[in-house]
Amino acid sequence: MRFNLKVPFAEKDQAKKLGARWDAGRKIWYVEGKEDMAPFSGWSPTPHAASVADVQTQQSKVYVGSEYVEQPRVCDCPPWEECDKCRPLSLSSQG
Structure with a gap:
């Protein structure tokens, strides 16, 4: 089990x-097939961490890394191009 x-x-x-x-x-450390999990007990996710993830999901933001926030995609164009749907949300138009 992982x-x-x-x-x-x-x-x-x-x-x-x-x-x-x-x-x-997934950008995460894991162990698999270990019978003795004691050496890894300091790194196991806590119930509090799960509740924080639930709150972040409810805010409709995807958190990647410690502070990076990825906004939901509005269209299917490549990230380096701007179409009519995503142009109002792009960083280049906010400057």
Whole structure:
């Protein structure tokens, strides 16, 4: 069974030595197939962290990383192009 971990960047090497692996697609550390989870107990998500994620989802913002906020997409054009739907929301038009 897979267990996701909340490993601070400063402790990534320690987690890696204990057998944690980095999931680049989800940007999260995890362990899989470990019988003894005691060494990883300091990095397991807390119930409070789950409730914070629920609040962030209710605000219709997607939080990636510690402070990055990704706005929901309005259209299907590539991010480097601006169509009529996304032009009013682009950073270049807000300046």
